[in-house]
Amino acid sequence: MRTASNRKVVISVNTAWNMHNFRAGLIRALLEKGYEVLALAPDDEYRPLLQDMGCRFITMPMDTNGTNPVTDLLLLTRYLRVLRRERPFLYLGYTIKPNIYGSLAAHALGIPVINTISGLGAAFIRDNLVTRIVRQLYRLSLRRSRRVYFQNPDDKALFVSGGLIRPDAAYPIAGSGIDLTRYLPAEMESVDGRAFRFLLVARMLKDKGIEEFAEAASIVRRQCPDTVFLLLGFSGAGNPNAVSLERIKAWEAQGTVQYLGKTDDVRPHLAGADCVVLPSYREGIPRTLLEAAAMARPIVATDVVGCRSVVDDQVNGLLCRARDSRDLAEKMTEMTRLSPARRMEMGRAGRRKVAVEFDERTVVCAYLDVVGEIDREAQDAGKRSHWRAGRLRNLGRD
Numbered sequence: 001m002r003t004a005s006n007r008k009v010v011i012s013v014n015t016a017w018n019m020h021n022f023r024a025g026l027i028r029a030l031l032e033k034g035y036e037v038l039a040l041a042p043d044d045e046y047r048p049l050l051q052d053m054g055c056r057f058i059t060m061p062m063d064t065n066g067t068n069p070v071t072d073l074l075l076l077t078r079y080l081r082v083l084r085r086e087r088p089f090l091y092l093g094y095t096i097k098p099n100i101y102g103s104l105a106a107h108a109l110g111i112p113v114i115n116t117i118s119g120l121g122a123a124f125i126r127d128n129l130v131t132r133i134v135r136q137l138y139r140l141s142l143r144r145s146r147r148v149y150f151q152n153p154d155d156k157a158l159f160v161s162g163g164l165i166r167p168d169a170a171y172p173i174a175g176s177g178i179d180l181t182r183y184l185p186a187e188m189e190s191v192d193g194r195a196f197r198f199l200l201v202a203r204m205l206k207d208k209g210i211e212e213f214a215e216a217a218s219i220v221r222r223q224c225p226d227t228v229f230l231l232l233g234f235s236g237a238g239n240p241n242a243v244s245l246e247r248i249k250a251w252e253a254q255g256t257v258q259y260l261g262k263t264d265d266v267r268p269h270l271a272g273a274d275c276v277v278l279p280s281y282r283e284g285i286p287r288t289l290l291e292a293a294a295m296a297r298p299i300v301a302t303d304v305v306g307c308r309s310v311v312d313d314q315v316n317g318l319l320c321r322a323r324d325s326r327d328l329a330e331k332m333t334e335m336t337r338l339s340p341a342r343r344m345e346m347g348r349a350g351r352r353k354v355a356v357e358f359d360e361r362t363v364v365c366a367y368l369d370v371v372g373e374i375d376r377e378a379q380d381a382g383k384r385s386h387w388r389a390g391r392l393r394n395l396g397r398d
Contacts (some may be wrong), residue, residue: 006378008088010106011041011077012098014064016057022047022118022176022287023094026361026367027053033368038086040079040102058082062097065239067130072101079105087111089378090371094118096134103141116173117155119306134197139164147370149173151284175285177360183188183294185333185351186271188389190343195226196336198300199273201288202280204236209279209302210233210243213327214251216279220332221256227336232260232269270295275335275341279320279328283307290358293350298343300331310358316350325345340352 091106108148150156187329202208234243283306325344
């Protein structure tokens with residue numbers, strides 16, 4: 001039974017890094033509303049940062065890339081144990097395994113669930129046995145969810161048409177939102193007398209188009225040998241879809257790209273770029289492109305689900321074909337040939353688009369509205385239960 005003092009909200013994501021970087025605005029808003037926020041994720045160096053914000057962190061080990069059913073059953077058991085002990089009034093799930101196994105555990109315990117589908121990942125890019133299993137698991141885990149947010153209309157349509165979710169539970173959401181006071185337009189430096197700089201910010205995974213970026217860089221450098229191609233992001237080690245560090249180092253040795261490693265603050269790198277590139281195969285709403293647009297940088301991205309939600313072709317960037325390094329090279333070459341004034345206008349158009357469609361405040365308000373609704377319902381149910389218990393006690397005295 002929900003007690004009047006229970007204001008626990010559980011948020012679960014597959015990494016503490018993801019939670020800190022993409023959900024911090026929501027976490028702060030929940031804490032300001034007086035909720036107790038429990039963060040469930042694998043332990044990493046971002047755990048202390050979440051605790052400093054005011055979260056209570058509970059380590060939830062998970063094999064984020066594995067498909068071993070025994071390991072996943074153990075994960076489900078861990079979720080059941082933690083949620084049974086904590087008894088939150090609400091569970092918020094993000095990323096595949098927290099959405100599936102955390103939701104199954106919450107439903108089994110009668111805890112309301114809000115899911116967010118931030119992207120479908122490699123499992124939905126390919127059509128194989130794993131894809132079919134994941135679809136069935138989504139169908140089981142989402143069918144009783146109070147609300148399921150989708151970061152792009154294509155994913156929402158795919159889940160509804162495939163019968164993976166009730167149509168009345170599916171809602172759009174503008175990604176994780178961007179803090180427009182943190183990501184401010186950066187003045188674009190003149191390229192006179194220096195190399196044009198392309199920047200790709202992503203995990204070093206094949207599905208992010210890292211290989212196509214390197215191939216396109218080789219093509220562009222034949223015509224523009226001084227052009228610089230920068231890679232920034234986690235190495236992707238441990239992911240079967242990763243581009244190995246050895247291969248990236250080989251590209252560096254050839255002078256094709258420069259690998260900058262990872263960073264906790266992408267803004268200086270975006271400010272130093274002339275164009276941001278993302279040749280991904282599929283996205284939810286790519287955070288890196290939102291950050292680039294917020295900082296008024298023109299973009300080259302693939303014409304795929306997620307990317308085209310951020311990039312309007314010839315308005316705030318250029319779209320190219322997926323898995324096509326030659327077309328990517330053509331679009332990047334086209335970008336270098338645009339006048340500085342044209343690139344600046346693309347950047348300003350991107351900033352306007354993010355301000356209108358992807359403001360973090362709008363995203364947070366959407367979550368707070370439904371959280372408040374579930375909170376009130378839970379409190380009312382608790383009051384009714386308390387009243388019934390009191391009536392039974394009084395009848396016993398009579």
